[in-house]
Amino acid sequence: MAKILCVLYDDPADGFPPRYARDDIPTIDRYPDGQSTPTPEGLDFRPGELVGSVSGGLGLRNFLERAGHEFVVTSDKEGPDSVFERELPDADVVISQPFWPAYLTSDLIAKAPRLRLAITAGIGSDHVDLKAAVENKVTVAEATYSNSISVAEHAVMQILALVRDYLPAHRLVTDDRGWHIADAAQRSYDLEGMAVGVMAAGRIGVAVLRRLAPFDVTLHYTDKNRLPIELEEELNLVFHEDVRSLASAVDVLSIHAPLHPETKGLFDDELIGSMKRGSYLVNTARAAICDRDAVVRAVESGRLAGYAGDVWYPQPPPADHPWRNMPHQGMTPHVSGTTLSAQARYAAATREILENWLAGTPIRDEYLIVDQGHLAGSGSRSYTT
Numbered sequence: 001m002a003k004i005l006c007v008l009y010d011d012p013a014d015g016f017p018p019r020y021a022r023d024d025i026p027t028i029d030r031y032p033d034g035q036s037t038p039t040p041e042g043l044d045f046r047p048g049e050l051v052g053s054v055s056g057g058l059g060l061r062n063f064l065e066r067a068g069h070e071f072v073v074t075s076d077k078e079g080p081d082s083v084f085e086r087e088l089p090d091a092d093v094v095i096s097q098p099f100w101p102a103y104l105t106s107d108l109i110a111k112a113p114r115l116r117l118a119i120t121a122g123i124g125s126d127h128v129d130l131k132a133a134v135e136n137k138v139t140v141a142e143a144t145y146s147n148s149i150s151v152a153e154h155a156v157m158q159i160l161a162l163v164r165d166y167l168p169a170h171r172l173v174t175d176d177r178g179w180h181i182a183d184a185a186q187r188s189y190d191l192e193g194m195a196v197g198v199m200a201a202g203r204i205g206v207a208v209l210r211r212l213a214p215f216d217v218t219l220h221y222t223d224k225n226r227l228p229i230e231l232e233e234e235l236n237l238v239f240h241e242d243v244r245s246l247a248s249a250v251d252v253l254s255i256h257a258p259l260h261p262e263t264k265g266l267f268d269d270e271l272i273g274s275m276k277r278g279s280y281l282v283n284t285a286r287a288a289i290c291d292r293d294a295v296v297r298a299v300e301s302g303r304l305a306g307y308a309g310d311v312w313y314p315q316p317p318p319a320d321h322p323w324r325n326m327p328h329q330g331m332t333p334h335v336s337g338t339t340l341s342a343q344a345r346y347a348a349a350t351r352e353i354l355e356n357w358l359a360g361t362p363i364r365d366e367y368l369i370v371d372q373g374h375l376a377g378s379g380s381r382s383y384t385t
């Protein structure tokens with residue numbers, strides 16, 4: 001029997017909603033590239049329920065306990081006295097999420113000799129030391145595509161919110177009973193006609209480009225894997241060999257690359273300084289792709305007219321994290337990939353991965369990041385160790 005240790009974010013502060021805002025979520029059978037949505041043999045929750053927090057347990061408890069496995073779910077993840085670190089040494093499987101990451105460092109992997117599988121219930125496995133996973137033959141799998149469109153929608157929302165200066169205008173309505181139109185308009189622009197680019201055009205980056213095309217913008221991208229020519233022509237894309245060329249060419253830049261040694265700290269004073277004055281930067285990928293203090297300096301100086309995103313380092317960020325209160329920002333907590341719609345898919349994908357692993361049958365190639373001591377599947381395309 002296996003021990004499955006699952007780290008999830010806390011339940012809602014005021015308890016579970018007595019009734020959800022909507023009665024159902026749309027049924028989606030396939031992702032845009034044709035990949036089928038998760039195909040577990042069973043599901044013990046109703047899609048649209050909050051299963052991503054501790055009490056929801058990704059809807060896995062009955063399935064695992066019926067089969068005699070031990071299932072430990074906690075949000076307590078920091079430090080040697082945390083439930084996570086205390087339960088880790090004899091765990092066979094760790095499930096974690098980018099929204100509330102249990103950082104599986106090389107030291108912790110060394111202290112977990114039984115660990116064979118690390119599942120990311122979401123996308124982005126940078127909270128796992130992939131080099132240590134390779135060396136220790138820990139399989140790393142994630143719910144590829146489960147929340148890509150969720151994140152793309154969030155990025156488009158934040159681009160519009162920054163360019164139009166939506167949040168300050170909204171605050172004028174709620175915090176002030178006046179009618180200050182000039183205050184609302186003084187930093188508000190149209191997106192139409194602007195040059196918009198994505199750094200990395202994988203599943204999310206391409207979905208952002210597709211969603212922005214009807215806004216009559218010019219679309220730019222860079223990626224280490226160039227897109228097919230048909231797609232470049234369809235969306236009228238301008239390809240840039242490197243991020244430096246992209247950064248200086250666009251008014252709005254949205255980051256969609258994984259965090260790995262090539263991208264860590266990439267957006268520093270120099271790169272951001274090469275962007276046009278008054279550019280907008282949106283980062284729903286990983287916080288550490290941007291230099292925290294360089295971003296603060298850029299919004300304060302006006303090099304950036306705005307910064308938004310939902311990713312922070314560390315997570316949760318300390319109360320005095322400067323992105324909480326810097327000017328001209330539209331940050332949210334790490335929520336873009338954990339809408340109720342996304343939860344239904346990544347919980348089902350987690351169940352599918354567990355069903356395969358427990359039965360000794362292959363995990364879908366597209367879910368794999370590391371397998372049998374190598375980068376594998378989606379991981380070999382997007383990551384370096």
Ligand SMILES: NC(=O)c1ccc[n+]([C@@H]2O[C@H](COP(=O)([O-])OP(=O)(O)OC[C@H]3O[C@@H](n4cnc5c(N)ncnc54)[C@H](O)[C@@H]3O)[C@@H](O)[C@H]2O)c1
Nearest residue numbers: 123124200201202203204223224225258262284285337382
């Ligand atoms: N905010 C959230 O909730 C959330 C949710 C899902 C994913 N994400 C983040 O978004 C990232 C992208 O997700 P995806 O589903 O689009 O992944 P993907 O694997 O489909 O695409 C990643 C793309 O990045 C490109 N890339 C990698 N390194 C690069 C580099 N150095 N320069 C240029 N391009 C590079 C790859 O070629 C690939 O096209 C994830 O790795 C994750 O960190 C965030």
